[in-house]
Amino acid sequence: MNANETAERSTEGYWQKIALIGGYLALAVGLLSVVQTPVTDYQLSIYTEVPAGFWAGVTVAVLVAVAVAVRTDARSRTRDAGLLLSTLGVLSIVALPVLRSYYFYGPGDSLSHLGWAREIQAGVIPPDGIVYPGIHLLSVQFAVVTGLPIRTAMLTLVALVVPLLFVTAFAACAYYVSESRRTAAVGAVVGLMFIPINNVSVHPVPHASSQAILLFPIVLFCLLLFLTTDDEGFALATPTGALLLFVSAGLLFVHPQEAMTYLSMLGGIVLLQFVVRRYRSSHPIASFRPLYAHTLVIGTLFVGWIRRQGRARSRVTSVLDSLLSRDPTVLQETDTRGASLVDLGGSLTELYLKLFSVSTLLMILAGALALALLVRAVDHRESRQNALSFLLSAALVLPTLGFVAIFLADQGDHYFRFYGFIMVTVSLLAVIAISLLADRLERSSGWLGGLLTRQRVWTALSFLFVAMIALQLATIHPSPYIYQANDRVTETVMDGYEQTFRYHDGETPLTAVRSGSSRYVDAIYGTTTAQRINYPGYEDAVPETVFNNNVTSHYEEDRYLIVTTKDRKKEVELYDGFRYSAAGFEALNTEPGSNRIRDNGGYTLYRLRGTDE
Numbered sequence: 001m002n003a004n005e006t007a008e009r010s011t012e013g014y015w016q017k018i019a020l021i022g023g024y025l026a027l028a029v030g031l032l033s034v035v036q037t038p039v040t041d042y043q044l045s046i047y048t049e050v051p052a053g054f055w056a057g058v059t060v061a062v063l064v065a066v067a068v069a070v071r072t073d074a075r076s077r078t079r080d081a082g083l084l085l086s087t088l089g090v091l092s093i094v095a096l097p098v099l100r101s102y103y104f105y106g107p108g109d110s111l112s113h114l115g116w117a118r119e120i121q122a123g124v125i126p127p128d129g130i131v132y133p134g135i136h137l138l139s140v141q142f143a144v145v146t147g148l149p150i151r152t153a154m155l156t157l158v159a160l161v162v163p164l165l166f167v168t169a170f171a172a173c174a175y176y177v178s179e180s181r182r183t184a185a186v187g188a189v190v191g192l193m194f195i196p197i198n199n200v201s202v203h204p205v206p207h208a209s210s211q212a213i214l215l216f217p218i219v220l221f222c223l224l225l226f227l228t229t230d231d232e233g234f235a236l237a238t239p240t241g242a243l244l245l246f247v248s249a250g251l252l253f254v255h256p257q258e259a260m261t262y263l264s265m266l267g268g269i270v271l272l273q274f275v276v277r278r279y280r281s282s283h284p285i286a287s288f289r290p291l292y293a294h295t296l297v298i299g300t301l302f303v304g305w306i307r308r309q310g311r312a313r314s315r316v317t318s319v320l321d322s323l324l325s326r327d328p329t330v331l332q333e334t335d336t337r338g339a340s341l342v343d344l345g346g347s348l349t350e351l352y353l354k355l356f357s358v359s360t361l362l363m364i365l366a367g368a369l370a371l372a373l374l375v376r377a378v379d380h381r382e383s384r385q386n387a388l389s390f391l392l393s394a395a396l397v398l399p400t401l402g403f404v405a406i407f408l409a410d411q412g413d414h415y416f417r418f419y420g421f422i423m424v425t426v427s428l429l430a431v432i433a434i435s436l437l438a439d440r441l442e443r444s445s446g447w448l449g450g451l452l453t454r455q456r457v458w459t460a461l462s463f464l465f466v467a468m469i470a471l472q473l474a475t476i477h478p479s480p481y482i483y484q485a486n487d488r489v490t491e492t493v494m495d496g497y498e499q500t501f502r503y504h505d506g507e508t509p510l511t512a513v514r515s516g517s518s519r520y521v522d523a524i525y526g527t528t529t530a531q532r533i534n535y536p537g538y539e540d541a542v543p544e545t546v547f548n549n550n551v552t553s554h555y556e557e558d559r560y561l562i563v564t565t566k567d568r569k570k571e572v573e574l575y576d577g578f579r580y581s582a583a584g585f586e587a588l589n590t591e592p593g594s595n596r597i598r599d600n601g602g603y604t605l606y607r608l609r610g611t612d613e
Contacts, residue, residue: 030057
């Protein structure tokens with residue numbers, strides 16, 4: 001390197017440091033504005049309730065940080081500072097429910113998970129009393145260590161700690177496969193897109209399956225470590241082998257379905273290793289440590305755990321029965337949802353582009369790499385990176401078949417859990433593909449008149465990465481942008497339910513809009529306890545046709561009806577009365593037979609007089 005190049009790099013490094021200082025200051029101002037802005041009543045979008053200063057600060061921070069992180073190729077504290085800034089900026093968006101001091105986040109399965117955690121904490125049920133106790137045990141321990149209420153501990157763990165672990169482990173996987181710091185930086189940036197979260201079946205709320213998917217990069221890193229480390233001795237007794245077994249078992253207890261998908265990945269790797277060792281013993285893959293013992297032990301643990309969990313056994317039976325019946329209802333469900341979106345002014349195509357445009361691009365890149373490895377346009381015998389990439393590509397075959405099977409078995413939206421899990425490895429392959437493509441572009445600069453220099457290629461990529469991050473983070477939380485409502489659970493709603501349960505007569509059924517009160521019964525009494533006491537109206541919801549026409553004269557016996565601010569805003573403002581009309585809500589306050597007996601500003605309880613009286 002001559003004196004001019006040295007001076008040029010020194011000047012560039014100076015301006016990068018200045019830019020990073022500005023980025024950190026912008027993020028600090030943004031965070032200060034968001035924590036000082038009071039949380040108001042329930043709003044449909046978590047994005048619009050946050051002050052503009054926060055978005056300005058995060059935008060500046062992420063734009064500067066990504067540009068610096070991927071442009072610097074050598075070992076550099078500047079690059080590390082850029083990666084830290086980008087991570088802090090993106091995590092501040094993911095962790096908005098924590099920054100906004102939400103009482104809780106997640107009105108569906110999350111409340112049931114909170115109920116289980118409370119029961120484990122109180123000793124009502126043992127940890128092995130549920131099929132996936134991992135996230136609940138972690139929440140209980142986190143609450144003990146931090147002194148936080150269990151609901152706050154669970155929310156902090158899910159919205160901050162787990163996402164941080166995901167990004168860190170994913171970047172570590174990218175570095176370990178490539179042995180390149182620049183590729184590791186790209187891995188960190190792609191990890192910050194949180195591709196697995198699709199808000200169809202993988203969510204940023206307490207949801208055991210979602211947390212298992214986000215923790216999978218830790219298992220994947222341990223897997224890569226074991227494959228390539230030259231430890232002597234029996235596979236399960238080596239340090240890396242024992243570590244891999246430990247984290248794999250941990251994944252099983254976080255969620256068995258994701259452990260099953262992981263087990264199918266191991267099956268694909270084992271098959272490839274067996275074939276290569278038998279017929280191509282000189283191939284680099286043959287030098288990787290075999291996974292036979294781990295696959296056998298993890299498979300045995302999986303079967304043993306499932307056999308003692310009735311809920312898991314019934315799910316397996318349901319999948320098999322549905323596959324054998326060849327029921328095409330999954331396509332009918334898709335048609336129904338598509339028609340509903342059209343009525344709301346959207347379309348499946350529009351929603352797909354919003355949710356999956358970035359992941360589709362990564363799938364194309366990963367698919368191109370896998371194809372290139374298969375036809376040896378990129379020789380998988382050429383380097384350790386290529387051999388590992390080929391191995392990871394083969395590992396996706398069986399999980400992809402599982403995705404197809406669950407789709408055909410009509411198991412709701414569970415196939416998107418397979419999709420989210422698969423996208424972790426797909427994203428890693430896409431990172432490798434991006435680095436290989438950038439290297440090819442740099443090498444081609446000679447016959448393009450020097451147009452594509454290293455810095456120009458990575459500058460262009462940095463702007464592309466920021467655009468991809470923006471597209472993904474726009475859908476990381478439920479919002480009207482993707483025809484969903486904010487998942488915030490307000491204190492007024494929880495307090496309203498608690499007071500209702502406390503003074504309830506024990507006989508009059510409860511009902512609610514769109515869904516019953518079961519989740520709140522779970523959260524307050526404990527999920528296992530709630531199922532045992534069978535609260536009156538546990539899962540009752542008022543039919544939409546009844547609500548819109550004759551809710552005050554429909555029921556023969558008295559009934560309580562719960563309406564929240566979220567119900568009104570979601571049905572009237574977001575869905576424009578598509579199912580529950582504004583007139584139906586207004587009738588509750590004007591029609592005889594409807595008596596408002598409790599209202600705390602976010603939760604209203606009506607008593608509907610029965611027609612038999």
